[in-house]
């Protein structure tokens with residue numbers, strides 16, 4: 467049965483606006499409705515200052531949408547700024563100044579500056595002391611593997627740690643941490659994170675299926691991530707690691723602007739190409755004033771399981787020399803080891819699968835270096851050290 471969008475809109479007209487006047491459709495608050503099979507998703511734009519109080523509105527819209535014939539599931543989110551990440555139509559953006567344009571990496575030059583952050587988006591998340599992004603300039607360099615092992619190493623050192631899988635189109639955490647089942651919400655409607663090896667975990671992969679997420683447009687992605695950050699019963703955390711989507715495009719920039727990041731770590735392979743992309747990542751975080759805590763070189767060399775010999779499969783040492791050149795801390799080299807891939811794919815990352823082994827020690831040193839750097843940054847910024 468094909469879902470008629472007009473019928474959904476008719477149902478949604480029964481839902482009053484945030485100020486209890488008019489209805490959400492006529493007020494122009496409903497985004498494009500994306501339908502896939504019997505599932506639909508859309509967002510409702512609401513004033514940022516009211517977002518915490520409008521769960522009843524969201525729930526009413528969800529109920530109304532589900533009353534439409536043929537709709538079996540409805541994913542409804544509240545957005546606070548329609549313009550932030552909507553790729554079409556393009557948001558009105560101010561042009562960069564000449565010096566800003568010069569400072570941008572080549573593919574972004576001559577393009578417009580990103581939209582302003584959502585008001586309040588940089589406010590701290592209650593209970594979370596520090597949020598750290600792990601990013602990469604391109605996909606497949608081992609960002610998620612590095613994120614989860616760093617998180618587990620921090621946790622093993624006694625910190626309370628969470629991990630947020632912000633890679634909405636290719637979430638890795640369910641596989642890396644052996645998670646299954648959907649995230650539930652509690653009585654207070656806060657999402658209850660999964661727990662794995664002592665980590666609190668939120669992943670888009672535990673909320674919607676990949677097909678639904680792939681159909682989402684910019685504002686819905688941003689809103690889903692905001693929800694995954696702010697409407698979660700994290701409890702008290704010393705640190706939340708955010709596994710960023712790969713790349714340095716507008717989506718990543720918007721995310722970096724809208725999450726109160728204490729710092730960022732860049733993962734790169736030694737290949738020239740990956741390094742060039744990593745440089746873009748560095749520039750992106752600098753542009754939004756997020757301190758770079760360091761660079762990790764992943765798949766640095768191949769460690770032969772039989773002879774113990776090392777081979778520089780992708781060249782070697784590129785990230786270290788690049789870090790030195792640009793004055794960023796080099797956090798460490800992770801070799802290309804079968805055991806890292808096998809443990810990751812097996813749902814038990816190497817830091818917990820072999821906590822006393824050589825690879826775990828490498829991740830522990832990286833985590834420690836990153837944590838020390840964060841304390842230094844905070845002291846420099848006059849915050850808590």
Ligand SMILES: Nc1ncnc2c1ncn2[C@@H]1O[C@H](COP(=O)(O)OP(=O)(O)OP(=O)(O)O)[C@@H](O)[C@H]1O
Pocket residue numbers: 602604605606607608609610611612633636638712764765800801802803804806807808810811
């Ligand atoms: N040091 C390593 N040694 C061996 N295999 C590794 C290592 N790091 C990552 N891998 C493997 O490489 C693949 C890609 O890693 P991962 O998913 O962490 O990359 P990613 O950068 O997060 O990818 P994506 O861009 O898809 O999000 C996985 O199969 C992972 O197990």
